Amino acid sequence: QRRVHGRAVQCDGLSVRDVYQARCREHHCKCNSAFLRSLPDLPNDFSMTVLDLSKNMVGPKGIFPVLDVLGILPEVKILNLSENYLDNNSLHAVVLAVKDHPALEELDVSGNPVSWTGGMSLLELVSDNTRLQRLKADGTEIPDSIVETIQKKLQNSIDKQRRRHDRGPRPLSGGVSARIRALRLQFDELLEREPHSDGRVHKRHIIKGYKHNLQLQGEDAAALQRPSHFWIELQRRCNPDADDLISWESYLLVSMCSDISYDQADSSQLQAEFSAWDRANLEYVDLADLKHMMSHLNNGVLPTDAEVEQRLRMFEASLDNTVGPDEFQVLLYEWLQGVPVVGEVSRLPSTKMPNTLLKHVPV
Numbered sequence: 001q002r003r004v005h006g007r008a009v010q011c012d013g014l015s016v017r018d019v020y021q022a023r024c025r026e027h028h029c030k031c032n033s034a035f036l037r038s039l040p041d042l043p044n045d046f047s048m049t050v051l052d053l054s055k056n057m058v059g060p061k062g063i064f065p066v067l068d069v070l071g072i073l074p075e076v077k078i079l080n081l082s083e084n085y086l087d088n089n090s091l092h093a094v095v096l097a098v099k100d101h102p103a104l105e106e107l108d109v110s111g112n113p114v115s116w117t118g119g120m121s122l123l124e125l126v127s128d129n130t131r132l133q134r135l136k137a138d139g140t141e142i143p144d145s146i147v148e149t150i151q152k153k154l155q156n157s158i159d160k161q162r163r164r165h166d167r168g169p170r171p172l173s174g175g176v177s178a179r180i181r182a183l184r185l186q187f188d189e190l191l192e193r194e195p196h197s198d199g200r201v202h203k204r205h206i207i208k209g210y211k212h213n214l215q216l217q218g219e220d221a222a223a224l225q226r227p228s229h230f231w232i233e234l235q236r237r238c239n240p241d242a243d244d245l246i247s248w249e250s251y252l253l254v255s256m257c258s259d260i261s262y263d264q265a266d267s268s269q270l271q272a273e274f275s276a277w278d279r280a281n282l283e284y285v286d287l288a289d290l291k292h293m294m295s296h297l298n299n300g301v302l303p304t305d306a307e308v309e310q311r312l313r314m315f316e317a318s319l320d321n322t323v324g325p326d327e328f329q330v331l332l333y334e335w336l337q338g339v340p341v342v343g344e345v346s347r348l349p350s351t352k353m354p355n356t357l358l359k360h361v362p363v
Helices: 016-027 033-038 059-071 088-098 116-128 144-166 175-193 203-216 220-224 228-237 248-256 264-277 287-297 305-314 325-337
Strands: 002-004 007-009 050-052 078-080 106-108 134-136
Touching: 016 033, 016 059, 050 059, 059 088, 088 116, 116 134, 116 144, 134 144, 175 203, 175 248, 175 325, 203 220, 203 228, 203 248, 248 264, 248 325, 264 287, 264 325, 287 305, 287 325, 305 325
Parallel strands: 050 078, 078 106, 106 134
Antiparallel strands: 002 007
């Protein structure tokens, strides 16, 4: 499944062309034949980097299935919507669709009959999107003063991003990062003693990881208070494979996070999000973009400032810091997955708990 504007879209086994045709049927509009031909017809190929609809005349209604397609293509860097008869309302829909896209760098809406209202939508976009590098709006009815303001804001954002990049990594100095490093060392030592071809360890070792995490926080006594069935449940939460082996991600998250069950799909989603923001493969992302990352993971819904602050406070971090892939997992896993609040019950990856029983809790 892939998320499109708050909905889960089943894409497994489908091509981008299949998805576009299905979304056109849902929106009750005809497929744009030129755009349809440009889409790959191979199943599970979502690697497009350019969507060029220039002079395709998709119109204010036909743009919506196009935006749905954009939502399943996380690597698109260029979106050309010039001369497509888009109006102010449809341009606002474009802005909502692209504002948290993880890769988009260039947007062209030239030659569309949009006015001051459309210009305000574009101004909102360049204020919110920190990845956009180029925005073209020539040949529209947007006042020149608004276009000039848009370009100034865009350049300010680009300059700010460049300064942050030039500063390099700004790692966390709190205890959470130290515990992650200690658990990684412990996991690697276990692998040396019991090597497996896929880099996994037996599920029983999660007990060591969990206790080690408590010890690093000075809470050794808490482990002694756990009943015997807790340790059985802890191993179950790791979601081991048929050979009772667990991955590093499972070991890390179950050791450090409160009452979660490891779900490879959730972990993979976070890995993909990290990679999308780490476009230069520097092995870190900037927490200044945390709000947009959370929004993209949550179907475009912006988190509250309080939610962002809660995540940062748990890590003794600020928006000025950067985090690596393991820190990113621990930072957002519970928030992404949600956890139950009733007794010792734990949500298994295959189990959906009622929303009334779910909440986010601190690491």
